Each structure stands twice: as C-alpha cells, then as structure tokens.
Amino acid sequence: MASLGNCSLCSAELAFQVPLPSNSKIHRRKNGRWISPQAAITPNFHLPMQSLEVKNRTSVDEINKLRLITAIKTPYLPDGRFDLEAYDALMHMQIVNGSEGVIVGGTTGEGHLMSWDEHIMLIGHTVNCFGGSIKVIGNTGSNSTREAIHATEQGFAVGMHAALHINPYYGKTSQEGLISHFETVLSMGPTIIYNVPTRTGQDIPPHVIHSLAQNINMAGVKECVGNDRIKDYTDNGIVIWSGNDDESHDARWLYGATGVISVTSNLVPGLMHELMFGGKNASLNSKLMPLIEWLFREPNPIGLNTALAQLGVVRPVFRLPYVPLPLARRLEFVNIVKDLGRENFVGEKDVQILDDDDFVLVGRY
Known part of the structure; x- marks a missing residue:
C-alpha cells in the first residue's frame, strides 16, 4: 500500500510538470485541482490518411470511362455472416460477363445493415481477390x-479504386452543407456522388453538382432523378451513370450518360453488357423490362435477394428488415426466367419457386 501511495504521489507531481502551450491560461480551483488547459489548435491537424504508393491507385479518368458497374449483392450464411464463397462466385460471374466495376456495400449490397468493420473487410476482400480484373468502388458514404x-480513409487504405458517396440523409442539411460535406470527402480520391432523393429525402440540386464538378477527384454522378436531369449534366461535360435500370438504355444512347450502375446486372450481366456496349437496341431494352419491373415492385434489394435465391446462387438468407417476396411473385419470376432464357441468368441450377419455410430471416448476426 505504501508503494502505491508513493506511485500516486509521483504521478500527481509529474502531472503538474506537463509543459503547456505558451498562450494557455491556467486557472486553479480552490480545492487545488487544475482545470484542463485549452488544447492548442494546430492548422490542418486532421489530414486524410493518404498513401502515395502506386498499387491499385486509379485515376479519375479510369473511373469515369466505366460503362457497366454492378451494385453487387452481399450473400449470407444461415447465421447472417457473409457467405464469401457465394460472393466470390457472384464476382466471377460479373467479370466473365463484362462488368467493368462493382459497388461494394451499396444499397443493393446492404451496406446499411453492416458494421463498419464488415464493410471495410468486404471492400478489402474484393480488392484483394478481384482488384486486378475489375474496378472496386466502395460505398463509404x-x-x-x-x-x-x-470509412473513406479506410477504404482507400485497403485498396479500393474509388468511393461512392451519398448526400446526408434523414437529418439532411443546407445546400451549403451539402457542398462542404462532399468537398471534405472528395479530397481523398476518385469519388462518385450518388443522388437518390427517394431514399435520402433530399435532392442534390444541379448547382451543387456543377460546383463540385470543378474538383479534380470528382469522377461523376450516379443520378436517379431521370434523363432530363442527366442531359443537363452531360451537356455540361459532367460524367453521369444512370441509377435507374429501366431508363438506362435511353440515358446511355439518347442523353449522353456514360453507362449504368445496375441492379439487374446481378442477374443478367451479359444482357446488361450488351445494352450498354452494343449501341441502340430498343428490342433488347423492351425484352428486359418485365424483369426490371418485377425487380423494383418492392424496394430494392428485396426482389434481387429473392431472385438470386431462386436461381440457387445464394442461400435464401435475409438480414431483417428485408423479407422475401411472396409465393405469387416467386412464381412470376420463374416465368420471367423461362421467357428470357435460363442461359442468360447467372448460375447453372434450374430456377426454383422455393417454399416459405426455405427462407431464413436473421435479426441478430
């Protein structure tokens, strides 16, 4: 006990000898305790954790030339953890069918249902296994x-080629706040801005995008408002990807969009590749519409998760609050697959209807 007392005394004496900033005002309380001095303000103290190493470093020009980017699905094991074996198989299917990039942990990949540890791990895993064959864009917004x-610092540290950033949702902010938010994250590397007001509750207006377009790290915009908005941007030299699969053909070939960030390409990557690379093809676009409409009748990714389970390429496991489509809708999907041709869809198993009891709903994971 004596030694502990001496230790405490020494610590107390040392505490009083800590050097303080020259401009600090020190006040002593009546009971002898010190008030902590005001911390010295160091300009540019919080610098981004940037690296100048060349591995996986990607220019903005390389990102804004991508025509087909898939918002990749995240599959799960029965206990709700990532099914990396199924994920890797999905990635291989995207690469062999011509997808040029993937969004990891986006809305479709259910990044909002991940911890940040899971999120960054999945970005790092994707880069490590597939980064030499496809551009990895991490949703770190x-x-x-x-x-x-x-999250963006960590994403670039594990090797992602670009970041996807949404505008602040729920709490929202002013338009000046939007610009400040995006300018802060744009400083770290190639960035795609994502505008989807139906999910965020706040549109990113054109004057904000025009202001941000001057930033050297601005790769472009994933725009979900529609093709008239897309034309306004492309007429001014801003790179745009359609965020709406049902409008992506016209966005690409009539309104100047570079391509699409697609959900449907999880299922039919070859057909979506043809739609983005093969020139105007109204016939193929019409042929894909029943599938696209089926996918988005309920909020994404409910339809996609159900479809991939029916195709047998992922386990029928859902992280809540998502639940599978009802039986009648699953029957519709079987007919859509037959009409489009099973050979155009990912996987090799016959499409199944699945029973309600086949699905696993996970609340804790």
Missing part, C-alpha cells in the same frame, strides 16, 4: 461527415 471521412 454516411449522413455523418465524420463517419464518411473515416
């Missing part, structure tokens, strides 16, 4: 600028 900065 958040409604908290602090979280967006931290």
Whole structure:
C-alpha cells in the first residue's frame, strides 16, 4: 500500500510538470485541482490518411470511362455472416460477363445493415481477390461527415479504386452543407456522388453538382432523378451513370450518360453488357423490362435477394428488415426466367419457386 501511495504521489507531481502551450491560461480551483488547459489548435491537424504508393491507385479518368458497374449483392450464411464463397462466385460471374466495376456495400449490397468493420473487410476482400480484373468502388458514404471521412480513409487504405458517396440523409442539411460535406470527402480520391432523393429525402440540386464538378477527384454522378436531369449534366461535360435500370438504355444512347450502375446486372450481366456496349437496341431494352419491373415492385434489394435465391446462387438468407417476396411473385419470376432464357441468368441450377419455410430471416448476426 505504501508503494502505491508513493506511485500516486509521483504521478500527481509529474502531472503538474506537463509543459503547456505558451498562450494557455491556467486557472486553479480552490480545492487545488487544475482545470484542463485549452488544447492548442494546430492548422490542418486532421489530414486524410493518404498513401502515395502506386498499387491499385486509379485515376479519375479510369473511373469515369466505366460503362457497366454492378451494385453487387452481399450473400449470407444461415447465421447472417457473409457467405464469401457465394460472393466470390457472384464476382466471377460479373467479370466473365463484362462488368467493368462493382459497388461494394451499396444499397443493393446492404451496406446499411453492416458494421463498419464488415464493410471495410468486404471492400478489402474484393480488392484483394478481384482488384486486378475489375474496378472496386466502395460505398463509404454516411449522413455523418465524420463517419464518411473515416470509412473513406479506410477504404482507400485497403485498396479500393474509388468511393461512392451519398448526400446526408434523414437529418439532411443546407445546400451549403451539402457542398462542404462532399468537398471534405472528395479530397481523398476518385469519388462518385450518388443522388437518390427517394431514399435520402433530399435532392442534390444541379448547382451543387456543377460546383463540385470543378474538383479534380470528382469522377461523376450516379443520378436517379431521370434523363432530363442527366442531359443537363452531360451537356455540361459532367460524367453521369444512370441509377435507374429501366431508363438506362435511353440515358446511355439518347442523353449522353456514360453507362449504368445496375441492379439487374446481378442477374443478367451479359444482357446488361450488351445494352450498354452494343449501341441502340430498343428490342433488347423492351425484352428486359418485365424483369426490371418485377425487380423494383418492392424496394430494392428485396426482389434481387429473392431472385438470386431462386436461381440457387445464394442461400435464401435475409438480414431483417428485408423479407422475401411472396409465393405469387416467386412464381412470376420463374416465368420471367423461362421467357428470357435460363442461359442468360447467372448460375447453372434450374430456377426454383422455393417454399416459405426455405427462407431464413436473421435479426441478430
């Protein structure tokens, strides 16, 4: 006990000898305790964790030339953890069918249902296994600028080629706040801005995008408002990807979009590749419409998760709050696959209807 007392005394004495900033004002309380001095403010203290190494470093020009980017699905094991074996198989299917990039942990990949540890791990895994064959774009956006900065630093540190950033949702902010938020994350590397007001509750207006377009790290915009908005941007030299599969053919060939960030390409990557690379093809576009309409009748990714399970390429496991489509809708999908041709869909198993009891719903994982 005596030695502990001496230790405490030494620690106390040392505490009083800590050097303080020259401009600090020190006040002593009547009881002898010190008030912590105001921290010295160091300009540019919070610099991004950037690396100048060349591995996986990608220019903005390489990103804004991508025509088919798939918002890749994240499959699960029965306990809700990532099924990396199934994920790797999905990635291989995208690469062999001509997808040029993937969004990891986006809306379709259910990044909002992941911890940040899971999120960054999946980005790193994708880069490590597939980064030499396809561009890996990590969804590191958040409604908290602090979280967006931290996740983006980590994403680039594990090798992602570009970041996807949504505008702050739920709490929203002013238009000046939108610009400040995006300018902060744009400083770290090639960035795609994602505008989907039906999910965020706030549109990113054109004047904000025009302002941000001057930033050297601005690769382009995933735009979900529609083709008239897309034309306004492309007429001014801003790179745009359609965020709406049902409008992507016209966006690409009539309104100047570079391509699409697609959900449907999870299922029929070869057909979506043809749609984006093969020139105007109204016939193919019409042929794909029943599938696209079926996919988005309920909020994404409910339809996609159900379809991939029916095709046998992922386990029928859902992280709540997502639940599978009802039996009648699953029967519709079987008929859509027959009409389009099973050979055009991912996987090799026959399409199944599946019973309700086949699905696993996971609340804790």
